[in-house]
Amino acid sequence: MKTLILSSSLSKRSRSFILCHEVLKILSSEGVNCTIVDARNIKIQPTHNEVTDEMKALAKQIEETDNIIIGMGVHCYSINDSLKILLDNCFSAATGKFYGILCAAGGERSYLSTMHLTQICMNEWRMIQLPRVVYATKKDFKEDNISSTELLERIRSFSEEFQSIGSKLLH
Numbered sequence: 001m002k003t004l005i006l007s008s009s010l011s012k013r014s015r016s017f018i019l020c021h022e023v024l025k026i027l028s029s030e031g032v033n034c035t036i037v038d039a040r041n042i043k044i045q046p047t048h049n050e051v052t053d054e055m056k057a058l059a060k061q062i063e064e065t066d067n068i069i070i071g072m073g074v075h076c077y078s079i080n081d082s083l084k085i086l087l088d089n090c091f092s093a094a095t096g097k098f099y100g101i102l103c104a105a106g107g108e109r110s111y112l113s114t115m116h117l118t119q120i121c122m123n124e125w126r127m128i129q130l131p132r133v134v135y136a137t138k139k140d141f142k143e144d145n146i147s148s149t150e151l152l153e154r155i156r157s158f159s160e161e162f163q164s165i166g167s168k169l170l171h
């Protein structure tokens with residue numbers, strides 16, 4: 001099973017990146033062929049501008065992977081701007097793929113924001129979502145580390161279920 005983790009935040013101290021990295025550690029230790037793409041390393045051009053080489057490389061990685069985990073930060077009760085650009089320009093080969101969502105937010109009340117990502121992935125590419133979202137708030141972190149044991153448990157459950165369902169869907 002080949003899994004691509006796309007961390008979409010451009011924040012230097014991205015908390016959703018930390019979630020992505022934690023899942024990467026767990027899946028890799030379970031022998032999953034897992035790669036992380038950090039959007040901070042991608043030159044991102046808005047739609048209707050030239051698609052950059054890094055964006056083309058991501059589109060190819062999306063095409064070649066079996067499934068995808070998307071890390072997002074909540075912006076104004078929705079997905080962050082860089083993720084929207086990457087979806088609009090790099091996901092054309094994501095049709096039918098299994099995916100999961102790891103979400104970082106400032107507060108507890110924005111948990112429905114991930115539904116915008118669900119809407120896009122389901123309506124545009126008929127993607128199949130793991131019915132468990134990891135949603136974390138700033139209270140779950142101390143500086144750049146996860147301080148909540150409950151969040152770590154939820155990340156573990158997410159990783160186990162993603163691997164188990166993801167590999168079954170490949171047969």
Ligand SMILES: Cc1cc2nc3c(=O)[nH]c(=O)nc-3n(C[C@H](O)[C@H](O)[C@H](O)COP(=O)(O)O)c2cc1C
Pocket residue numbers: 009010011013014015016017072073074075076077078104105106107108109110
């Ligand atoms: C422009 C902007 C809008 C935001 N809007 C929300 C919001 O609607 N709800 C919320 O809970 N947090 C909001 N936040 C806080 C972020 O979700 C939070 O900082 C989170 O850690 C972002 O993910 P990241 O650290 O991976 O970038 C916002 C932050 C920014 C910069």
